[in-house]
Amino acid sequence: MSRKSSATQAEPSKLEVGSEVMxxxxxxxxxxxxxxxxxxxxxxxxxxxxxxxxxxxxxxxxxxxxxxxxxxxPGIIDPHVHICEPGHPSCEGFTDVTKAAAAGGITTVVDMPLDCCPPTTSLSALHSKLQSAKGQCHIDVAFWGGIAPGNQAELLPMLKAGVPGFQCFLMATGVDGFPHVGLHDLHMAMNELQDTNCVLLFHAEQEPSQSMHIPKDTTEYSTFLSSRPDTMEVEAILTIAELCLQYMVPCHIMNLSSAEALPIIKDAHQKGAPITVETTHHYLSLTAECIPPGGTYYKCCPPIREKRNQEMLWAALRETEIDMVVSAHTPCPRDLRDLTSEDFLKAKAGIASLQFGLPLFWTYAKSRGFSFHDLVQLMCKKPAILSRLEDRKGSLSPGxxxxxxxxxxxxxxxxxxxxxxxxxxxxxxxxxxxxxxxxxxxxxxxxxxxxxxxTPKAQGDLLITERKMSTKVSTPYY
Missing domain, CATH: 2.30.40.10 (Urease, subunit C, domain 1)
Structure with a gap:
């Protein structure tokens, strides 16, 4: 994705890709x-x-x-990347993901537990993931674990093995082996994880409390948008905020698309909740009004919303009410996009953008007055803190x-x-x-x-080392 520029080098370098720089x-x-x-x-x-x-x-x-x-x-850290290995050879594995990341200026990604087989909800599944990744990564890779009903006994062993935290869903995932959790499961998990310095990541949508009218034309994006209203995010984030305040376990809202939920997060902050939130490049650069009929490759969950909502997300970034910007990179083969029938409700969700995160953000941020320092905060430093990597990544400091x-x-x-x-x-x-x-x-x-x-040689590290269980909670950065 690079283009040669007259400003490339003041002094021509003899260094080649793969070289060590002093x-x-x-x-x-x-x-x-x-x-x-x-x-x-x-x-x-x-x-x-x-x-x-x-x-x-x-x-x-x-x-x-x-x-x-x-x-x-500093190299960009993307803490929200779906790598479909092991188990899904037609999808995207460690080699492709980490090459694309390197071309986009990303030096560390954190792999989500959902789109592999088996999902990373047990220590044995984590070991399978590590074995699959070994020798394939061109940049450094860390790993989230997952919370599923009944797996609370697996959480501390995975944490001890080196995952920085766990992802969970409040509604059906569509993935065998990774069902969504209920309130009982969350109480069990958060009780288990108190005082462990880990973070819980929430896909913050849940089934709405009231029935919805959904239009019949499933080739129109508006039909899909009607099926995932703002209330699904608002109700989920209300639940998360209450649990976060009760247990004081750090909680992180993933892929926030609805600005209507921001007051809930702000109120939880003011009450002392250790809660953080991310949004994604596609919510900041794409709008519902521009999605064509049958354009199922725009489908993601939560959905891309209207221009007015997008501007509210940008305002929240400016006011530091949103902590970071991530890709939520979700690779998907063309056949699962349902391109023939153009049915938004049947198509698999997810947007591939990992390689273009830096230019996507900068293209839309620079005209809004964001600086290089803002970029570093949103895409380097705060993702490093979330991923418990701030002692070694995210800034240009000695050590x-x-x-x-x-x-x-x-x-x-x-x-x-x-x-x-x-x-x-x-x-x-x-x-x-x-x-x-x-x-x-x-x-x-x-x-x-x-x-x-x-570089043809994959020399990235797997950032997972056995550790002692800490009782010190990281200082929140909101």
Whole structure:
């Protein structure tokens, strides 16, 4: 997805994709409080120092990358990515996902427990997932566990094995082996997980308390939208907020689409609830009014809503009422999109966008006054905290992993099938003109992506290590 630019490098580099970098220079390095010239010193995969940029003679054998005016910032962390391995060979596995992520400036993803077989709701299933991922990942990958009815005895073993938390659903998932939970299941799980420093992630929709009238023409997007009204999110988030306040277990609202739920979250914050919330690139860049009849590749749950709702989400981001922006990347083969009958109710839900998260956000955020620092907060630092990786990822500070993205925020490109590295290339963004091209992605100091090329050797880490159970709860960042 990269396009060559005259600003690519101030000094031509002999480094190739796969190389380790010892020094990285730029005139625009995004640090905690400044954007300016700096030199990042890297050793052993860690940032050793960040120095004022200085011109000096190179030493023989010195592995220097000078990128001139390109922006350098922490690698993006995407904590909401569906990887369909093991168990679904026609869908997207670790190799394709992590290559696409690297091309998009993403250095860490956290895999969701839903779309694999078996779902990651037990320690044995986690071990199957790890075995499947071994040797396939081009960037670092962490893993969420899942909560299902009756699996509370599996939660602490998975937590001890290294998952940072657990996802659950309040309504049917459509996935065998991962049913939704009821209130009794949530009370059991939250009682088990109190004082463990883990987080519960909620797909925040539940069946509405009142019956709905759904139009009959299932090729119209409005029919699908009518089947998933705002009340489904509002009622679910009311339930989550009450449980969060009762147990004080950190809770995270996934893929918020309805701005109507924001006052509930704000009220829970004011009462002291450790609750956070994400929204997605598609809710910020797509609107219901623009979805064509039969365009089932726009289907996702919760649904894409109207333009007025979208502007309220952007306002909430500006006021820091939404903590982060993620892809919720859900790969889906064309045959499951029901493209022939164009039936929104039958088509599988999910949008593929992982590779384009950075330019998608920047394209729509820059005109609204968002800065590079806002981008780092929403797509690097806060996702690192959510994923319990803030001690090693999310900022350009000495001692942190040397995970970096180098990109040109002024360059534009068009999304087409030739640049997409996702296995399943059907996406609503085909033909979109976006702003922001990735030049290089470094994971622990190694160039995994450089000017359109991916390193052939997968050397990403699986971020899961056995740990002692902590009783210290992380400081909330809202």
């Amino acid at each position: 020094y990285l220079r730029s005139n625009r390095v995004v640090l905690d409080h400044t954007v300016g010239p700096a030199e990042i010193v890297i050793s052993g995969g860690k940032i050793v120092d960040v120095l004022p940029k200085k011109k000096r003679d190179r030493l023989s054998g010195e592995k220097m990358l000078d990128v001139g005016d390109l922006v350098v910032m 942190m992993d040397a995970d970096l993205v180098v990109w040109n925020p002024e360059a534009e490109f068009q999304v087409n099938g030739d640049v997409i590295l996702h296995k399943n290339k059907l996406t609503p963004y085909l033909g979109f003109q976006l702003c922001g091209t990735v030049f290089a992605t470094l994971v622990r100091g190694r160039l995994v992506y450089l000017n359109g090329k991916i």
